[in-house]
Amino acid sequence: MATLTYLQAISAALRDELRADQRVFVMGEDIGVFGGAFKVTDGFIDEFGPERVMDTPLAESAIIGTAIGAAVVGLRPVCEMQFADFISCGFDQLVNVAGKMHYRQGLAVPITVRLPSGGGFSGGPFHSQNPEAWFMHSPGIKVVAPSTAEDAKGLLHAAIHDPNPVCYMEHKHLYRRVKGEVPEGVYETPFTARVARPGSDLVVIAYGAMVGVALEATEDLDGASVEVLDLRSLVPLDEAAILDSVARCSKVVIVDEANATCAAGAQVAALIAERGFEWLDGPVVRVATPDVPIPFSPPLEQAVLPGVERVKEACRELLEY
Secondary structure: OOOEEEEHHHHHHHHHHHHHHHOOEEEEEOOHHHHHHHOOOOOHHHHOOOOOEEEOEEEEEEEEHHHHHHHHOOOOOEEEEEOHHHHHHHHHHHHHHHOOOOHHHOOOOOOOEEEEEEOOOOOOOOOOOOOOOHOOOOOOOOOOOOOOOOHHHHHHHHHHOOOOOOEEEEEEHHOOOOOOEOOOOOOOOOOOOOEEEOOOOOOEEEOOOOHHHHHHHHHOOOOEEEEEEEEEEOOOOOOOHHHHHHHOOHHHHHEEEEEOOOOHHHHHHHHHHHHHHHHHOOOOOEEEEEOOOOOHHHHHHHHHHOOHHHHHHHHHHOOOO
């Protein structure tokens, strides 16, 4: 075991895969000589060379399209979008080509697309989005979102080994703020939910950076026993784990940093309404970002993003229901 930050865990997973499997290569804007915008691939080009650590043009469609071609002939590319927001420029290649290729032609497309996502650092409306719901809605693509350093490494290993296209949502706000014990070597974290903290009075369901917010908000909440369920994977969604928590706790708060309409949290709420309604002792409560662009101004950004106090208030109101 080693104590690593979330960012170091991602870097370690990539390095492990590049060392273990000659089919793996990484590509993206400034990831080689510069070492990446966030320094995830710092030093990689010296160890693995430019043929496996590829600096690309500023062309997300070309990056993903090239990765698809490489994957179809047996390689395992890992693409970095410098910010998750820029995936919109490669949307057609990912959604209409990679996501549908197995359905149309029976071909595996084992590409991993790293998407540095989320707000909390005053990046403004073009560098702070959480676009995971776009890909939840697109058949053929898996979506994962780690909240801990251990899962950041294990989920990235699992994503690279998976035969399907995987969107790997890595939250920028966690890069150097989250630290934990991480196993050495290659291991896979399953695409299933985990109980971050068990409880019995209410469950808070979250993923990514919102897991830490949920844990902090409910650590000592008026003596209530509050469970926190970390989804980890959005596609596939661990429906059994969600319904198990609902059955035991009977009250549910869903915390989602993305804009509220049609977000991952909305899908979880729909699942609970359809298959867990009889276990509920109150309405399903959602805490999410309003349907607005993420402001550049730090006070305005903090006003729209879900925070500890908003989650506390939602939990208290539901516990009193």
